[in-house]
Amino acid sequence: IMSTCKNKVLTLVFVLRPGEVLLGYKKRGFAQGWWNGFGGKVEAGETIEEGAKRELHEESGLSVSNELDHVGVLMFEFVNDPVLLEVHVYRTYSYTGTPIETEEMKPQWFKHQDIPYKDMWPDDKLWYSLMLNGKYFNGNFKFEGLTNLLEYEINEITK
Numbered sequence: 001i002m003s004t005c006k007n008k009v010l011t012l013v014f015v016l017r018p019g020e021v022l023l024g025y026k027k028r029g030f031a032q033g034w035w036n037g038f039g040g041k042v043e044a045g046e047t048i049e050e051g052a053k054r055e056l057h058e059e060s061g062l063s064v065s066n067e068l069d070h071v072g073v074l075m076f077e078f079v080n081d082p083v084l085l086e087v088h089v090y091r092t093y094s095y096t097g098t099p100i101e102t103e104e105m106k107p108q109w110f111k112h113q114d115i116p117y118k119d120m121w122p123d124d125k126l127w128y129s130l131m132l133n134g135k136y137f138n139g140n141f142k143f144e145g146l147t148n149l150l151e152y153e154i155n156e157i158t159k
């Protein structure tokens, strides 16, 4: 039966420098043991972009003063779970600070060819090339559990 389609809004930030991307190893909680961008929930009273900057700083120690580039929206459905996850993906080349390990995350720079896809969300290998190459995109993914990607579609968009 149809549920109230209340999406849960999450953020995901990728910090880039020439030829490399900063990823964080999740030390606990949701998706523990995988590498990912930095992000999480959006709190009441903040915009999605403000939430993205807050989570980046909390999880990596990095600050971003000017704007993040909003590069995509990924929708995730889990079988038998009515809550859709709406993940807003951001990129930036400009940041201040040095990445620091926190209780949540261990940050590390990766050359594009060394990105550890086997230790990441299964969807990542499908859209990272778009994100790393400055493309804009939307994606829809249907998971059964955390590792079984049943269906997906990804569309590059012109902003």
Ligand SMILES: Cc1cc(-c2ccco2)c2oc(N)nc2c1
Pocket: 010, 011, 012, 036, 037, 039, 040, 076, 085, 087, 121, 123, 124
């Ligand atoms: C279902 C899902 C969620 C996230 C997520 C959590 C917090 C921010 O994003 C993902 O991130 C990636 N790369 N795949 C993901 C799948």
